[in-house]
Amino acid sequence: MTEKKTKHHHGDLRNALIQAGIAILAEDGIDKLTLRRCAARAGVSHAAPAHHFKGVEGLRGAIAEEGFVIFRGYMQRELDKVGDDPHRRLKAISLGYLLFALENPALFELIFGISAMLYLNEVQPESPGASYDMLRQCCAPFVAEGAESGPVEAQVWSLIHGFATLFLSEQFGPVDRGNPDLDAFNKVITLLDSLPLADRA
Amino acid sequence: MTEKKTKHHHGDLRNALIQAGIAILAEDGIDKLTLRRCAARAGVSHAAPAHHFKGVEGLRGAIAEEGFVIFRGYMQRELDKVGDDPHRRLKAISLGYLLFALENPALFELIFGISAMLYLNEVQPESPGASYDMLRQCCAPFVAEGAESGPVEAQVWSLIHGFATLFLSEQFGPVDRGNPDLDAFNKVITLLDSLPLADRA
DNA sequence: TGTGTTAACTTTACAGTGTCAAGTTTGGAC
DNA sequence: GTCCAAACTTGACACTGTAAAGTTAACACA
Known part of the structure; x- marks a missing residue:
């Protein structure tokens, strides 16, 4: 006290x-x-x-801001478990993304709800940027020197975000959020194995 | 009258x-x-x-049911424009998916909102199944005989759903929903080019 | 030490929401 | 023609966000 x-x-x-x-x-x-x-x-x-807070939207924005901190923690925890292999890092950050969604479904929905971006953009261009930077770094090895990084990042983010959303809403079958079966995740994520490493100078 | x-x-x-x-x-x-x-x-x-309707959830479920009909219309319209090439059909159904989201954002959010699946499963196991069947048929050429179809379908669905969601919420930049720039879509969807055709008997 | 000022918080009030419990109307079976 | 049940209305209640007005308390300043 x-x-x-x-x-x-x-x-x-x-x-x-x-x-x-x-x-x-x-x-x-x-x-x-x-x-x-x-x-x-x-x-x-x-x-x-x-x-x-400016109304209920302001409160939701502030909670989302805090949620992004937790979100980054999940991704960082998985990244810390793996070494430098780019493909393994890609899978690790994706797993963190998924685990956050599974263990914090309502917070995930608040953060990534489609209408959410309204107050996010206003309230805090900070935290989501930090989350996006983590993804960006994991994607960097797959971006050729001088090439734009957007497409690779969009591919990776789309795949994991779509999977997390659909998996969480049990489109792929019942989910035990406490002890999820990650079989589907492991199979889906193999799509990223086809991403070619960029040969860097 | x-x-x-x-x-x-x-x-x-x-x-x-x-x-x-x-x-x-x-x-x-x-x-x-x-x-x-x-x-x-x-x-x-x-x-x-x-x-x-059984409460507001019942109404939302009924609207979602109708929304799935519209949704299937978008996908079918794009499928009708292309021939038999499996990769082109995959891109076509994905484009229909995206266009539906762009032109009916609130309906898309209602249908695919994370909490939405509650009443969907109760109210109508019918329409979403029909939508999923369209996807399933487009994925079939990539599923080897005897192999399970789930992983390929999950890969395709995750990618397009994630992209549609993030694109719609302007995570990839501002969007003119009346006349969207589909450049990002075309680049992301190339990830599906790596899907190998199954050699069928 | 005493006095204002102002931000933090409370109280009150109002419009809008979902939902229940009663009424009223009406189409159609008998 | 009568009656019944379904469709719809009316009224009420608890809950929501939000605005306006009132109260409290921390702090600057004399």
């Missing part, structure tokens, strides 16, 4: 609301994420969040 | 509500799709839809 910021009233309400939101997402799902519930969980009145 | 089904009161309220919902999606976006707005647009009281 000594670490209490002893700010004006609450201390650190903005962060408390974000953490409340993340907990609500994990426990109750995305459509239970409301301003009033976050406020109640943080122990303040229902109108308090308005002083820290 | 003579074609009025002269059912009990309204005539064909269920269908009118679905059409109202599709119009609202196109005009106002997905978060304006509410029971009360659909009811108002169809000219009935706010509680009337309850007699045709």
Whole structure:
């Protein structure tokens, strides 16, 4: 308790609301994420969040920003397990991407929901950039000197994002999110084996 | 007006509500799709839809069902433009997939929203199956005799679904949905060129 | 130490949402 | 012609976001 910021009233309400939101997402799902519930969980009145976020979109944006940090953690953890082989790194970051989606489905939906990009672009061009940079680095070995990197990145991102989305929504069959069968993932990801390494000077 | 089904009161309220919902999606976006707005647009009281759909999820499911019909139309239209070459057919169905997303973004989001699969599975195991069958047929030439078809289908579907989702949410840059630049699509889809044709008996 | 100022927060209020429980109307079977 | 059940309306309630007005408390300044 000594670490209490002893700010004006609450201390650190903005962060408390974000953490409340993340907990609500994990426990109750995305459509239970409301301003009033976050406020109640943080122990303040229902109108308090308005002083820290611009409406409910602002709150969602702030939660998404925090979500990207967690997201990057998943990818980094898998990257740390493998060496320098470019194809293995590609698979590792993809696995991290998938595991994040499986273990944080509501947060994944919040972050990558189609309408989500509206507030993301406004609120924070920072964090998604950092996530994208991780992907970019993993794709770099497959981009020829002087060539544009966009197509390879789009191929890799499309494949893993599409698979994660469809797998999570059980389009490929029932999923035990606690102990997922990664057989389908391993087979799909072989498509990236056909990506040729660029010979670099 | 003579074609009025002269059912009990309204005539064909269920269908009118679905059409109202599709119009609202196109005009106002997905978060304006509410029971009360659909009811108002169809000219009935706010509680009337309850007699045709099980809550708002039921309405969304019914609209999704209709959306899949439109979706299949887009894919079929592109397939009709090409011949028998398997790789070209794969690109054609993918283009139809993308064009549907671009021209019906809210409907696409409704259909493929991550939480969407809940009511889809309950309400109608029919239409999505029909859509999936189209994909399956396009993938068949790449599946060896006796081999399982799942992996190839998952690769193709993941790639195009991921690309459509990310492209639509402008992750690859600004998009003019009326006149989209399909350059990125054409480059990403080349990844499918590496799919080997199965030599069939 | 006392006094303002202002940001943080609360209270109150209102429109919109889904959903339930009653009513009312009407098409059609008998 | 009567009656019934389905279709639809009306009214109510809890919940949502948001705005306006009121209250509290931290801090600067005298």
